Amino acid sequence: MRGRPALFTRYESDSAMLPTTTQRVWLLVGLLVVAGAAVWLPRDWLILIATAFIASVGVIGLNLVTGYAGQVSLGHAFFLGVGAYAGAAFGGEATDKLVGFGLDVVLWIPLAGLVAAVIGAAIAPIAVRLRGLYLAFLTLGLVFLGEHVFREWDSVTGGPGIGRKPGVLRLAGWRFDLDGEIAGYAVTREQQIYWLALIVLIIMAFAAKNIVRSRIGRAFAAVRDRDIAAEVMGIDLTRYKVLAFAVSSFYAGVAGSLLFTVTGFVNTNSFNLLLSFAYIAMVVIGGAASITGSIMGATFLTLLPRLIDGAGGVLPFLKVSSQGLLSTSQLERIVFGALIIGFLIFEPRGLNGIWMRIRNYWKAWPFSY
Amino acid sequence: MAVVSAPLLAFDDVRLSFAGVIAVDGISFEVKEGELFAIIGPNGAGKTSIFNCLNGVYRPQEGSIVLDGTSLLAMKPDKIAGLGVARMFQNIELFSNLTTLDNILLGRNLHMRAGILSAAMYAGKAKREETVHRRRAEEIIDFLEIAQYRKSLVGMLPYGIQKRVELGRALAMDPRLLLLDEPVAGMNLEETEDMARFILDIQEELKITMILVEHDMGLVMDIADRVMVIDFGRKIAEGTPHEIQTNPDVIRAYLGEEFVGLEIEHSEASEGGRL
Numbered sequence: 001m002r003g004r005p006a007l008f009t010r011y012e013s014d015s016a017m018l019p020t021t022t023q024r025v026w027l028l029v030g031l032l033v034v035a036g037a038a039v040w041l042p043r044d045w046l047i048l049i050a051t052a053f054i055a056s057v058g059v060i061g062l063n064l065v066t067g068y069a070g071q072v073s074l075g076h077a078f079f080l081g082v083g084a085y086a087g088a089a090f091g092g093e094a095t096d097k098l099v100g101f102g103l104d105v106v107l108w109i110p111l112a113g114l115v116a117a118v119i120g121a122a123i124a125p126i127a128v129r130l131r132g133l134y135l136a137f138l139t140l141g142l143v144f145l146g147e148h149v150f151r152e153w154d155s156v157t158g159g160p161g162i163g164r165k166p167g168v169l170r171l172a173g174w175r176f177d178l179d180g181e182i183a184g185y186a187v188t189r190e191q192q193i194y195w196l197a198l199i200v201l202i203i204m205a206f207a208a209k210n211i212v213r214s215r216i217g218r219a220f221a222a223v224r225d226r227d228i229a230a231e232v233m234g235i236d237l238t239r240y241k242v243l244a245f246a247v248s249s250f251y252a253g254v255a256g257s258l259l260f261t262v263t264g265f266v267n268t269n270s271f272n273l274l275l276s277f278a279y280i281a282m283v284v285i286g287g288a289a290s291i292t293g294s295i296m297g298a299t300f301l302t303l304l305p306r307l308i309d310g311a312g313g314v315l316p317f318l319k320v321s322s323q324g325l326l327s328t329s330q331l332e333r334i335v336f337g338a339l340i341i342g343f344l345i346f347e348p349r350g351l352n353g354i355w356m357r358i359r360n361y362w363k364a365w366p367f368s369y
Numbered sequence: 370m371a372v373v374s375a376p377l378l379a380f381d382d383v384r385l386s387f388a389g390v391i392a393v394d395g396i397s398f399e400v401k402e403g404e405l406f407a408i409i410g411p412n413g414a415g416k417t418s419i420f421n422c423l424n425g426v427y428r429p430q431e432g433s434i435v436l437d438g439t440s441l442l443a444m445k446p447d448k449i450a451g452l453g454v455a456r457m458f459q460n461i462e463l464f465s466n467l468t469t470l471d472n473i474l475l476g477r478n479l480h481m482r483a484g485i486l487s488a489a490m491y492a493g494k495a496k497r498e499e500t501v502h503r504r505r506a507e508e509i510i511d512f513l514e515i516a517q518y519r520k521s522l523v524g525m526l527p528y529g530i531q532k533r534v535e536l537g538r539a540l541a542m543d544p545r546l547l548l549l550d551e552p553v554a555g556m557n558l559e560e561t562e563d564m565a566r567f568i569l570d571i572q573e574e575l576k577i578t579m580i581l582v583e584h585d586m587g588l589v590m591d592i593a594d595r596v597m598v599i600d601f602g603r604k605i606a607e608g609t610p611h612e613i614q615t616n617p618d619v620i621r622a623y624l625g626e627e628f629v630g631l632e633i634e635h636s637e638a639s640e641g642g643r644l
Contacts, residue, residue, distance in 0.1 A: 011499070012496075012500055210490060210491035211488050215477075216488045217488070218467070218471055218478065226464055226465075228426065228462070229462035233538070234478060234479030235478060236445075237447070247485065
């Protein structure tokens with residue numbers, strides 16, 4: 001359809017994820033730039049951005065259940081933890097104290113997701129009886145339950161204060177977590193983790209995008225908007241809520257399994273309520289019911305501490321050594337809180353909402369709408 | 370008048386009460402295949418409660434509801450929907466964050482089968498289904514003349530159009546029995562006439578059996594094949610629109626004792642007057 005990119009003559013092209021050539025080209029260019037950036041980015045930034053990619057996967061999962069299906073979950077940290085330990089168990093090395101199967105990375109990432117999904121699906125039938133605040137409280141209970149189990153189950157988690165290594169990034173003998181050489185070019189550990197995380201994010205983001213534009217995503221939205229009407233139209237509420245929790249937990253499991261491969265260490269007290277709140281904040285700031293927004297929110301909040309650190313030298317009231325009003329970590333917490341409040345009041349559709357507004361402005365330019 | 374045959378729905382001696390408040394008190398009626406059956410009655414008479422029993426949203430304590438040989442009692446709403454019972458709600462119950470098209474496609478959801486894996490890859494069944502059901506959704510969009518609102522969020526649409534989208538969503542289910550709960554409430558004359566035309570087209574072209582609950586007597590008397598009148602959860606009368614207009618019990622319920630016996634002009638009732 002050259003020349004008339006907005007004219008669709010087939011239903012397939014009208015409901016395509018990227019309907020116009022321009023969009024496809026820009027996405028490809030964008031992805032190539034992001035992938036290519038690994039060549040010149042310093043190591044610490046590579047690690048930071050890789051963490052943002054992995055967090056994005058987790059936020060997409062939370063957005064599926066909370067943003068799309070409308071079931072507020074504060075238990076995301078629990079499922080991240082399940083994924084982290086399932087990944088560590090399937091992909092880690094066995095020692096005299098720890099369980100480990102030493103599987104390849106292509107096996108243990110999906111397995112970690114599956115374990116989390118199964119647990120999510122098992123818990124969901126209890127959760128579907130509740131909604132709103134009550135559901136939030138129930139899922140909050142999961143986090144405390146999880147923290148206890150993670151502390152006590154030494155053979156999988158290593159126990160408090162000891163912890164364990166996450167799954168080994170190994171594929172057919174190749175190690176992503178060691179510096180190596182591809183076709184004569186030296187690649188660092190950080191570059192490889194960055195690319196791996198990017199690939200996982202691309203796969204998971206496209207899958208999520210597909211889910212939300214298919215019948216299942218529509219049913220999620222129906223359950224969120226009007227549950228009684230949805231039921232009267234033949235949508236089995238229990239089934240779709242369980243499905244939403246299972247899919248969301250799968251994403252959390254995948255994210256959890258990778259989240260600690262960058263630091264190389266899983267601590268039993270990492271999966272606390274604060275982590276759940278951080279993920280809720282990423283959904284709110286990124287934009288509820290938006291896959292792109294999930295990625296924006298996760299990236300923004302992951303990079304925020306680093307940006308504030310960078311501001312340390314510029315802002316006069318920041319404590320550099322022992323003088324000044326605030327330390328950077330204090331400022332970080334203040335900014336974090338202010339952002340949540342600010343977005344809820346001024347832009348409930350999040351960063352994605354801002355982006356849409358900019359896009360629509362330029363689409364209509366020079367007219368105002 | 371449409372050709373009527375065997376009963377599609379048998380609603381027999383149904384009783385529904387909420388902690389002492391009796392909403393439906395032993396009402397029985399039958400709806401024949403292809404018929405446009407209207408239920409009228411003052412506010413709080415139990416009309417919407419009857420619909421909620423039919424949909425499975427409420428569970429009556431006594432009685433039986435049988436749709437073409439299958440008992441609807443103790444069935445969950447989504448299963449009843451699967452048997453072909455669709456509903457247009459009294460207060461708009463659209464999925465307001467979705468587009469018109471997505472709302473209507475949601476009506477097709479119970480005819481779609483793609484699983485989560487197929488959906489995640491958007492390949493195979495999930496992709497084929499989207500096109501097949503999109504075609505049907507577009508037919509309904511054409512039928513209801515809402516093509517220009519296809520990609521608009523329904524929350525932003527005018528009231529009359531929202532009502533039409535809701536009708537479309539119910540039609541998309543390809544129902545055998547369509548429940549219309551006050552389809553023209555709050556509409557102006559023009560919108561009411563449009564809706565009446567759509568309802569008659571549904572009966573004649575799509576051959577869907579309908580139960581209509583409505584306060585607009587002009588509309589009911591004009592288009593219904595048969596009318597049932599209820600008050601305080603009890604059935605007062607049932608018959609053709611003309612029989613109902615002259616029934617003394619109906620006049621008593623609506624207008625009071627002093628009007629019984631007075632001849633009400635037929636034209637007056639059918640000119641859109643609200644009894």
